[in-house]
Every structure is written in structure tokens, then in C-alpha cells.
Amino acid sequence: MLQLNKVHHIAIICSDYAVSKKFYTEILGLQIIREVYRKERDSYKLDLALGDQYAIELFSFPQPPPRVSRPEATGLRHLAFEVDHLESAIGWLTEKQVDTEPIRTDEHTAKRFTFLADPDDLPIELYEK
Incomplete structure (x- = not known):
């Protein structure tokens, strides 16, 4: 049987990296673990923690498609x-x-x-x- 220990992290793709970074850090209070710009993908990846637990990966990509509906779309x-x-x-x-x-x-x-x-x-x- 597969044994899962815990949820490791949640990945979120945002449309405006600066706005979402501010929201998750300054409003929700998550702490930055590391921030990386991936030139080959023209993408930022921001690792965030809640307390001492790694929690969220915040990604930016050029022109990501919008979410289909809220909140009943398939997926998260x-x-x-x-x-x-x-x-x-x-x-x-x-x-x-x-x-x-x-x-x-x-x-x-x-x-x-x-x-x-x-x-x-x-x-x-x-x-x-």
C-alpha cells in the first residue's frame, strides 16, 4: 500500500506575479523561503512557508489561461x-x-x-x- 505522510505543498499559477507575491506575503503573511527566476521559462517561482512548514509554490508564466469558473471548475x-x-x-x-x-x-x-x-x-x- 502507498503510504502518504502529509501534503508537501500546493502550487499556484498567478497572472500578475508582483500582485500575487504581495498578497501571499504581505496580506496572508506567508514567509519567503526562496525566489527564483527561470530565464528559460520566463517564469518566477516563489517558495512560501506558513510558520516553519513549506506550503505554497507561487509560479508566474507568460499569459496563463484563466480559471474556468469559481469554485466549481474541475481541479483545485x-x-x-x-x-x-x-x-x-x-x-x-x-x-x-x-x-x-x-x-x-x-x-x-x-x-x-x-x-x-x-x-x-x-x-x-x-x-x-
């Missing part, structure tokens, strides 16, 4: 982050002019959550601990 549905206090997180995002959806409650876990979108409209969920 959304990216979810756990937060301690949902209202505090929403307050921070509001100060940074990032809109969030109304708070909802998961009918199976009774945990509260909300959604926002990254600069390319990738759905991001904040799920309260």
Missing part, C-alpha cells in the same frame, strides 16, 4: 487556512481592502468559516480552529 476547489479567531482575521483583511464572504457554519463540524479570493480569484477559505 479552494485553499483553506486555519485561523484562531475568524473575526480578527476578517478585520485584518478588511483593513487591507480584501473582501470576505459572510461567516458560515459547517453543518457537520459546527466550525465557522468564510471565503475570500486571491488576486486571480482563487477561492481561499479561512476555517476557525
Whole structure:
């Protein structure tokens, strides 16, 4: 049987590297591990960490195709982050002019959550601990 230990990372392709880099580092607070420009692909690759865990590879490519729909397209549905206090997180995002959806409650876990979108409209969920 195949034994998977954990999710290693999530790869995201963005349409505007500078805007997405700012969003993921300055607004969501992920830490830069390394940033590489790959000349042969005219592409940046930014490795990001959440705490001490490698979490996201942010890629730029010339003219990537847009996402088909939100969030019901085949493929990644959304990216979810756990937060301690949902209202505090929403307050921070509001100060940074990032809109969030109304708070909802998961009918199976009774945990509260909300959604926002990254600069390319990738759905991001904040799920309260």
C-alpha cells in the first residue's frame, strides 16, 4: 500500500506575479523561503512557508489561461487556512481592502468559516480552529 505522510505543498499559477507575491506575503503573511527566476521559462517561482512548514509554490508564466469558473471548475476547489479567531482575521483583511464572504457554519463540524479570493480569484477559505 502507498503510504502518504502529509501534503508537501500546493502550487499556484498567478497572472500578475508582483500582485500575487504581495498578497501571499504581505496580506496572508506567508514567509519567503526562496525566489527564483527561470530565464528559460520566463517564469518566477516563489517558495512560501506558513510558520516553519513549506506550503505554497507561487509560479508566474507568460499569459496563463484563466480559471474556468469559481469554485466549481474541475481541479483545485479552494485553499483553506486555519485561523484562531475568524473575526480578527476578517478585520485584518478588511483593513487591507480584501473582501470576505459572510461567516458560515459547517453543518457537520459546527466550525465557522468564510471565503475570500486571491488576486486571480482563487477561492481561499479561512476555517476557525
